[in-house]
Structure formats: C-alpha cells, structure tokens
Amino acid sequence: xxxxxxxxxxxxxxxxxxxxxxxxLEDLGYYCIDNLPAxxxxxxxxxxxxxxxGAVKQxxxxxxxxxxxxxxxxxxxxxxxxxxxxxSTDIIFLHANDEILLQRYSESRRRHPLAEKGQQxxxxxxxxxxxxxxxxxxxxxxxxxxxxxxxxxxxxxRSRVDRRGVEEKLSVLxxxxxxxxxxxxxxxxVFDLRSLPNPYWTITLRGLTGLDPEVQDFLDSHDKFTAMxxxxxxxxxxxxxxxxxxxxxxxxxxxxxxGGQHRSVHMTEKVAAELRKHHDSVxxxxxxxxxxxLNPD
Numbered sequence: 428x429x430x431x432x433x434x435x436x437x438x439x440x441x442x443x444x445x446x447x448x449x450x451x452l453e454d455l456g457y458y459c460i461d462n463l464p465a466x467x468x469x470x471x472x473x474x475x476x477x478x479x480x481g482a483v484k485q486x487x488x489x490x491x492x493x494x495x496x497x498x499x500x501x502x503x504x505x506x507x508x509x510x511x512x513x514x515s516t517d518i519i520f521l522h523a524n525d526e527i528l529l530q531r532y533s534e535s536r537r538r539h540p541l542a543e544k545g546q547q548x549x550x551x552x553x554x555x556x557x558x559x560x561x562x563x564x565x566x567x568x569x570x571x572x573x574x575x576x577x578x579x580x581x582x583x584x585r586s587r588v589d590r591r592g593v594e595e596k597l598s599v600l601x602x603x604x605x606x607x608x609x610x611x612x613x614x615x616x617v618f619d620l621r622s623l624p625n626p627y628w629t630i631t632l633r634g635l636t637g638l639d640p641e642v643q644d645f646l647d648s649h650d651k652f653t654a655m656x657x658x659x660x661x662x663x664x665x666x667x668x669x670x671x672x673x674x675x676x677x678x679x680x681x682x683x684x685x686g687g688q689h690r691s692v693h694m695t696e697k698v699a700a701e702l703r704k705h706h707d708s709v710x711x712x713x714x715x716x717x718x719x720x721l722n723p724d
Contacts, residue, residue: 432476432514435487435588436506438562439521440555441540442531444572444580445489448521451584452487461489465498468505472514492558493540499558503565517676519588520559520566521580522612523573528552568598568677569613574714586710587677597671599663599702600679602712603637603695605687611714614681618659618694624649626689636716637692646693656694660701667706687715 435452439445446461453459458475468488475486490502506516523531532539532548541558542551563569568587572580587598604611606621626632626642635642646652663680670678682698684690692713699711 432472432484432486434472434506434509434514434516435485436490436502436516436518437487437521438490438518438559438566439570440523440528440552440559441491442528442535443521443523444570444575444577445491445521447577447580448519448584448588449487449489451581452485452589455485455585455589457485457487459487459489462493463488463490465490465494465502465505468502469509472509490562491540492555496558499562502562517567517588518562518565519568519570520563521570521572522563523571525549525552527573567675571611571613574608590708596708597667597675597706598677599667599706599709600677600712601695601699601702601709602679602681602714603687603691603716604681604683604714605691606683606685608687608715610683611679611681614679616663616678616680618655618680618682620655620682620684620690620694623652623655623684623690625685627686632689635689637689637694637696638716642689643693646690652690652694656697656701659694660698663698663702664705667702687713692716 435457437445437448437452449459449461460471463471468490471488472486475484490499492499506518510516529548529552539548539551539555541555542548570580570583575583587600590598602611602614606619610617624646626635626645629645632639632642632645637643637646659682667678680698682691682695684694695711695713699709702709
C-alpha cells in the first residue's frame with residue numbers, strides 16, 4: 428500500500444455509533460471529516476493527496492442521511508472513479524434495531540436530524556433507513572451495534588477496520604450467538620448448531636461456557652459435533668479464497684446455538700483455529716458472553 432490513499436466512508440443510522448467510529452479512527456491517525464456532502468468527496472481526496480506526503484495516507488469521511496439524495500445516489504460512482512485513480516476505498520455502515528435507537532435517543536434527549544416538527548421519532552428512523560438503504564447494500568462492512576457498548580464498538584473498529592488497512596487482507600470474523608437473542612444482522616453466513624447435543628442439560632456444565640475445558644471435552648466426545656465442525660471448516664476454507672479474489676474486505680460468519688453460551692462458543696473457537704492455519708486475519712466474537720466479546724487471533 429505504499430503511497431496509496433485509503434478512504435473510509437463511515438455511514439449509518441443516527442444513534443448507531445458513527446461519531447464513536449470516527450473518533451476512534453482519528454485516534455488511529457486518520458484525517459476525519461464528518462457530514463461531508465458526497466459531491467465534495469473528490470475534492471477532499473485531492474486536497475489530502477496534495478498536502479499529505481509519506482507512506483499510507485488515511486482519510487475517513489462521515490456520510491449520512493443529511494446529504495442530499497442526489498449526492499447519495501452518486502456516491503457509488505464517485506468511489507468507482509476514485510478506485511480507478513488508485514484510491515483504496517471501503518464503506519463501513521453502522522446500524523442498530525429500532526428499539527435500541529429509540530432507547531438511545533430517549534436517554535440522550537437529542538433530536539433526530541431528520542425529525543420534523545410534530546413527527547414521531549420512530550417515523551424519522553424509518554425514513555432514515557429508507558434513504559440509506561442503497562448505501563447499506565453497497566457497504567463492505569456492516570456493523571450491528573445493538574448489543575455493543577462504545578468500548579466494544581471501538582475495539583471492532585481497531586481490530587477489523589484499521590487492521591484491514593494495515594495488512595490489506597480479507598478480515599474474517601467468526602461470531603457465536605444465541606438464537607433466542609436474535610440472529611446477527613451483519614452475518615454473511617449463518618450456521619445452526621441447535622441439533623447438536625446440548626451441555627446445558629448436564630447440571631454440572633450448565634453454568635459454564637464453551638471456553639471451559641469441561642464443556643469442550645463434552646462436545647468433542649460427540650461425533651456429530653466433530654463432523655459439523657469439519658463440515659463448516661472445510662466449507663469456509665473452500666470459499667474464503669473466492670471472497671478474497673473478489674476483493675472483498677470483510678467476511679462475517681455467525682455460528683448459533685440456543686443461548687450462545689456452550690455449543691456455538693466452542694465451535695467458533697475451533698473453526699477459527701482451523702482457519703488460522705491458512706488465513707492470518709481471523710477474529711472471534713462471542714455476542715452472548717459479555718466478559719469476552721471480540722478476540723484477536
């Protein structure tokens with residue numbers, strides 16, 4: 428990446444953590460501009476190129492629904508032109524579910540930027556989703572912050588987004604979750620382990636997690652668990668190179684069981700360990716283990 432400019436477009440719903448993401452990127456050495464009209468993007472890139480001298484130049488631009496619709500519609504074309512000029516670009520899109528966004532606005536007492544006089548907050552959120560839908564579909568990485576604290580979001584930005592820029596590799600995240608808590612909306616692949624033997628029904632294992640040796644030994648003793656681990660690992664090992672060859676920057680794999688405490692946690696760690704034999708940038712995240720959320724390899 429010597430001499431190449433890296434451009435990050437940071438977008439998403441109001442209240443989803445865009446400001447946090449930009450602050451983290453600024454701390455990491457990015458030149459950050461928030462709420463830039465998309466039509467001025469090329470000028471901003473040229474300005475940075477003209478005045479920044481050195482190895483890797485890094486620019487992060489916040490683009491959201493306050494932009495004119497015409498500018499948002501033109502953004503994919505602008506990015507394509509910049510790529511032709513040698514600019515490395517990624518779109519990072521943050522979102523959260525409606526109830527979480529409503530709660531955050533209620534706690535902060537802030538006014539939603541699209542809320543017109545007399546309009547309900549929920550209607551403003553829905554309008555914003557509609558405006559940003561096409562941009563979300565174009566995103567290289569979608570981050571659901573519904574269950575994330577600002578510290579966890581900061582770690583995601585450092586571990587996935589910034590690291591991706593340094594290593595210029597496909598960033599793979601394997602995340603465990605519990606179906607009773609909802610399927611992660613940022614997943615490219617979802618695997619269901621609920622048909623496998625469940626340690627929860629063994630009293631001595633109920634309070635433990637898939638990170639504990641006792642649970643791991645229980646699961647590894649079942650042929651079904653081992654077979655599914657081999658199937659998931661071989662499937663991903665086969666297809667990850669195709670995603671890399673297609674210039675995908677990020678791949679997210681969700682592995683779920685009922686509660687996200689036992690089976691999915693151990694499977695996530697085993698699959699990640701297998702993939703790391705051939706791919707350097709593999710992270711694990713445990714959505715329903717608050718004490719251990721995102722782990723580097």
